[in-house]
Amino acid sequence: MKKRCPEWQITLFERNQADVAFGFGVVFSDATLRKIHAADSVLTDGLAAYGTHWETIDVVSKGETYSFGGNGMAAIHRRVLLRLLQEKAGDAGVELRFGEFVPTPDRLDGYDVIVAGDGANSAFRTAVGEVELGHVVEQASAKFIWFGTDRMFDGLTFLHRRSEHGNFAVHAYPISADVSTFIVETDEDTWRRAGLDEFDVTQPPGPSDEKTRAYITKLFAGELQGGQLLTNNSRWGNFRTRRTATWHAGNVVFLGDAVHTAHFSVGSGTKMAMEDAIALADALAAHPDDLDAAFTEYESVAQPQVARVQTAARPSLRWWEHFGEYYQAFEPWQFAFHFFSRSIPLQKIRIRDTRFAERIEAEWRARHDADVLDTPLEIGSQRAPGRLLTWTSDGELIHASGRELDIARAHIIDLDVAQRSAEAPDAELVILTGGEEEARIFEAERHALTGELPVLVELVDGTPDHAATLVLSGRAHAVISR
Numbered sequence: 001m002k003k004r005c006p007e008w009q010i011t012l013f014e015r016n017q018a019d020v021a022f023g024f025g026v027v028f029s030d031a032t033l034r035k036i037h038a039a040d041s042v043l044t045d046g047l048a049a050y051g052t053h054w055e056t057i058d059v060v061s062k063g064e065t066y067s068f069g070g071n072g073m074a075a076i077h078r079r080v081l082l083r084l085l086q087e088k089a090g091d092a093g094v095e096l097r098f099g100e101f102v103p104t105p106d107r108l109d110g111y112d113v114i115v116a117g118d119g120a121n122s123a124f125r126t127a128v129g130e131v132e133l134g135h136v137v138e139q140a141s142a143k144f145i146w147f148g149t150d151r152m153f154d155g156l157t158f159l160h161r162r163s164e165h166g167n168f169a170v171h172a173y174p175i176s177a178d179v180s181t182f183i184v185e186t187d188e189d190t191w192r193r194a195g196l197d198e199f200d201v202t203q204p205p206g207p208s209d210e211k212t213r214a215y216i217t218k219l220f221a222g223e224l225q226g227g228q229l230l231t232n233n234s235r236w237g238n239f240r241t242r243r244t245a246t247w248h249a250g251n252v253v254f255l256g257d258a259v260h261t262a263h264f265s266v267g268s269g270t271k272m273a274m275e276d277a278i279a280l281a282d283a284l285a286a287h288p289d290d291l292d293a294a295f296t297e298y299e300s301v302a303q304p305q306v307a308r309v310q311t312a313a314r315p316s317l318r319w320w321e322h323f324g325e326y327y328q329a330f331e332p333w334q335f336a337f338h339f340f341s342r343s344i345p346l347q348k349i350r351i352r353d354t355r356f357a358e359r360i361e362a363e364w365r366a367r368h369d370a371d372v373l374d375t376p377l378e379i380g381s382q383r384a385p386g387r388l389l390t391w392t393s394d395g396e397l398i399h400a401s402g403r404e405l406d407i408a409r410a411h412i413i414d415l416d417v418a419q420r421s422a423e424a425p426d427a428e429l430v431i432l433t434g435g436e437e438e439a440r441i442f443e444a445e446r447h448a449l450t451g452e453l454p455v456l457v458e459l460v461d462g463t464p465d466h467a468a469t470l471v472l473s474g475r476a477h478a479v480i481s482r
Contacts, residue, residue: 001281002092003040005288010094011111015101015118018086021079022205022233024148024182025175026270027156030072036271039278043076046084051076052174054155059336060223061160061327066336066359070352073156075175081270103127105252113291114252115280117273120242122258134245135259142321143191145212145236147182148175151227158339159223160327166190167324168219171265182229183264184216185320191236201235208234239263239317241310247303248295255280255302262309263317266343272309276302315342315438329449330474333363338473345469364472372468377478379454380428382406387478388467389456397480407431411453415440431480433458445475456480 002010028036028043037044047053053074059066090096104127108114116124125135152174159170167190171183191197199209208231217229244259256273279302280294287294319326319342326338337360340349350357361372368375377384385399392398397405411427413420415435423430430453432444437459444457454477459466462481470476 001284002089002094004281004285006093012089012094012096013100013102013108014096014098016098018096018098019079019083021082023078023146024179024230024232025075025173026078026081027073027075027173027268028271030074032268032271032275033074036274036278039281040088042084042088043081043274046081047074047076050080050176052176054173056155057340058155058157059332059339060158061332061335064332066333066356068336068340068349068353068356071156073173075173075181077175077179078270080176105250112251113284116252116254116258117256117277118258120240120257120261122254124252125244125254125258128249128252132249133247133254133259136243138241140239140241140263140317140321141188142185142317143188143236143238144183144185145209145216145234146232147184147213147216147234148230148232149180149182149224149227150178150230151180151182151224152178153180159220160323161219161223162324162327163190163194163219165194167327168216169320169323169327170220170223172223179230184212185323187321187324190324196236199235201237205233208232209236212236241313241317243310247299251291253280253295253298260306260310262306262313263320265320266309266313266316272306275305279305312343318442325449331363333360334472334474336360338475341469341473345465346472347465360472372472373464375471377454379405380409382428384478387471388462388464388481389478390462390481413443413447415443427453429453430455431458432456432476441470441475444470448474448476454478458482 002008033044051074055072056067056069057071086096102108103123105114105124116122118124125133149172153172156171156173159172161168166186168184168186172180174180194215196212196215198211213229213231213234217224240261241263242257242259242261244254247254247259255276257269260272261269262272280298283294283298283301286297319339326335330338346357364372373387375387377387382405384405385401385403389397389399389405397407399405407429409424409426409428410431411423411429412431412433414433417434430447430451432440432455434440441457444455448455456478457470457476458480460482462479467479470479
């Protein structure tokens, strides 16, 4: 903003000192980097000098590794990125005030515009009024804790271990020449059984959970290969997804975690905040004398961008809340495909990494002696010749070959009906219909994992690609296209 309008007086108030940064690394996709670079080269310059880059994501399960390429990503240490941003802003003429906490907007009466980027626990959001802004919060059930490690990983790596208390998973990736981020997740029951609920998370930022560090170091000793876990305000928490209808009030305008968050398995809060800042700078430069017009334009550009990330993050967050079940239920090949297909279908996976897709499909053929959608399905005394079915205009269920399937003994679950019928004792299959598609697929998966009957899920647009993705991943046994 200062570069756009050098005559403007811009002051940054930062509650922490200049060299304080909580957490470890920040990750950006190649697509995000191109967008941010168009506004300023500070990030790409910093990544070139201090960061790391990779194309492959590895999933390690039960001693087997499955690698998925074509996922260009880069990471940099948060402390380094903050230093580079501070230097760039200072050189442009921004007044930087560190160690100054401004709790409410009324302390800044002399400023025409107040940009509040004060984080998920925003004091400014509280002062303006969360109800007025339309702010809502959803808390996930999974527990996570953020460490670093001096064990260097080659790229984004997902590790899984089961202890006597339950399942643990790790997101690990390099952020510099000598440090990797090491995020651990588990479910609450496992966390409590392991005795990791003893640390007082209400303490002010600073102290880290040393008992958890010792436990995780021992559990993942093989993967750490002698490396140490590093702490930086490392303590357990539950991810909170935040959504806000209106991002401004009066002359106060919000960006970043103060008004939105998305699970870190899909959306980087830093990345989204930087994209917000670009949109806000564009809007203020275009409407320097009309704040209402500037803020309206800012929201019209930034809010849809955030909504897309949050939509993509929903199934990913849900995956992490149930990863222990998937780890127990699936063989490593299907576990890996289930993970990657939580957000993208088979065809896009095939485009990014043909060899990975072929490896997964070969695993299916080795077990079923047929391609995914051509694999017959036994349903009681019947045999469906394939896994993609359709309804006729008369309400009959048929395969592309024309073969009709008798559903007289089907247990039909309609998510639009509040009171669900009990499963008939002589049911031969389960059909999921109604409700939102994401919820319908998740419900189908629940039955496929825990029940004994074949599970068919109805899709409004059941393309062969979508159907193959669901069947290959184990989310359903067959798909009905409507």
